[in-house]
Amino acid sequence: MIVLLAIMAVVVVGGCASTKTASISPTVRTVVDVAHDLVGTRYCSAGTTPDCFDCSGFTGWVFQQAGITLPRSSDEQYAVGEPVERTALQSGDLVFFRTSGRKISHVGIMVSATDFIHASTSRGVMQSPLSDGYWSPRYHGARRILP
Numbered sequence: 001m002i003v004l005l006a007i008m009a010v011v012v013v014g015g016c017a018s019t020k021t022a023s024i025s026p027t028v029r030t031v032v033d034v035a036h037d038l039v040g041t042r043y044c045s046a047g048t049t050p051d052c053f054d055c056s057g058f059t060g061w062v063f064q065q066a067g068i069t070l071p072r073s074s075d076e077q078y079a080v081g082e083p084v085e086r087t088a089l090q091s092g093d094l095v096f097f098r099t100s101g102r103k104i105s106h107v108g109i110m111v112s113a114t115d116f117i118h119a120s121t122s123r124g125v126m127q128s129p130l131s132d133g134y135w136s137p138r139y140h141g142a143r144r145i146l147p
Contacts, residue, residue, distance in 0.1 A: 081143035
């Protein structure tokens with residue numbers, strides 16, 4: 001009986017996981033996979049290659065790997081795509097922040113319903129929860145570029 005319950009649990013969990021993965025488009029999967037692969041890359045001002053990135057250089061390079069060209073700066077990137085409510089964020093969405101003043105000054109890529117990957121000045125490319133005590137109050141909005 002215990003073995004039967006264990007097999008049923010594996011089938012149910014495996015079925016749920018494959019259904020969720022199947023719902024992500026190949027383009028979104030590419031963006032998420034490339035973003036994950038770049039975690040640990042160092043930060044540098046005006047960086048646009050895997051040698052080093054600034055935030056918008058990172059998002060631009062990742063999306064370019066999926067065949068999508070984004071504008072260079074975070075505030076210009078905020079002007080493209082469709083607005084997305086915070087409660088409707090999905091993997092592949094761009095998330096924008098105001099870290100100083102009224103201008104958009106930071107951007108990252110959602111890689112799950114709760115986490116984003118970005119190039120931080122202090123730690124380079126890293127994954128952070130959107131609920132983080134630093135990022136959450138600075139969140140300004142999101143855009144969906146990908147299907």
